Amino acid sequence: MINILIIDDHPLVAGGIEMMLKDEEHLNIIACAKTAKEALDFLATNEPEIILLDISLPDIDGLQLCELIRVKNKYSKILGLTSTNDASIITQLLHRGANGYLLKNMERSELIEAIDKVLDNKIFLSRAANEKVLEQFSSVSTALNNVPALTRREKEILQLLEEGLNGPQIAEKLFLSPYTIETHRKNLMQKLNANSLVQLLNIARNKKMI
């Protein structure tokens, strides 16, 4: 008997999965957690074979939770559930210890296949996304993954830029010289390989830095 933990704050999704698995005698949904806290509480005393983890949770970033679970729980197979087919999220997921991911628009057969595959110590990548992801894995992946380390100040300024403030406005807000802001912006652009402010923000958004 394979025990499955579902971590998703949408009863709809949990219900849908339950429906998809109801005819599989060997697959047993042992619990549904709606928050990261619930999940961790449950995992403190249980060790399900499979964990279906929604990436967008209310109380914590699903990627972090994935990492936490992986540290605590070495042998559970983690399948990430995402609704958007976003290569950077998927690569991050895999890097944080997930064994695969499923798109929420999956078919029943795909779910079953994914579970079989990860139990077999393989990685499962959702069919629908495969081409896109593999593309990025092979060519741009290194670039995409090298999220350069930003300093505290740089993050702060990136955030304010994202909110639409310009150099002088940020300077006023942080009691700094406009020149300083410019230097930080310049360093940010260099670190992220951007040629303009708009590109900088796009890249940052892409890498989930803001």
Place this chain on the structure above:
Amino acid sequence: MINILIIDDHPLVAGGIEMMLKDEEHLNIIACAKTAKEALDFLATNEPEIILLDISLPDIDGLQLCELIRVKNKYSKILGLTSTNDASIITQLLHRGANGYLLKNMERSELIEAIDKVLDNKIFLSRAANEKVLEQFSSVSTALNNVPALTRREKEILQLLEEGLNGPQIAEKLFLSPYTIETHRKNLMQKLNANSLVQLLNIARNKKMI
């Protein structure tokens, strides 16, 4: 007997709704459409009392589909399904003829309540979002809702700006004078009440225009 049409490309969601409604004898899921085309084909010959409509469909914007259905099908009650609690989408939904909306993290009871309410010719707003939405309805709503009509050219240029191109680059790409691009950008900023390019793009993103 109340007939219900589900329009959602996620079997998971459809399955979840089915699960939630399986004990309600008077509620009958008559069909599940995965695309706008399927839905419209079905509606050509059927008239379900309730339509549960996912806003994010693969082949068309859910908001447009809502409008289409409302025009074709005067008396069906349309409940929008959204996963994000976004006031601008919700208001747009209602303006296009929906009778209410549900967040996808709804509980079973909320779904049942929503169906009852719209059958009773009332508007149902998801509990979880109410405060936020009502807030925006009252104060900022007009500003948020007035998604100004952009011309084709303006949309095109907005898109290119979003991709990180600057004025001259766009001009070159579209074989236009840089001045023209500037004029369009200026008009965009005026229409969307933005004070800078970054703000313009933020607002556009917020209103799901890009």
Place this chain on the structure above:
DNA sequence: GTTCTTCTACTTGCATTCAGGTATTTTTCT
């Protein structure tokens, strides 16, 4: 206690954006 990183501030020079116009041509609609 010295090295390394980060944060800070500045200069020069050129490009671009932004605010405020005006104005002609081309579509679109009635």
Place this chain on the structure above:
DNA sequence: AGAAAAATACCTGAATGCAAGTAGAAGAAC
């Protein structure tokens, strides 16, 4: 055909962004 809307192009001047530097001060790390 005529009016209205959209697309096109231009101008000026001030503000801001961008590139390519230099450089001092504060903190962390060894």
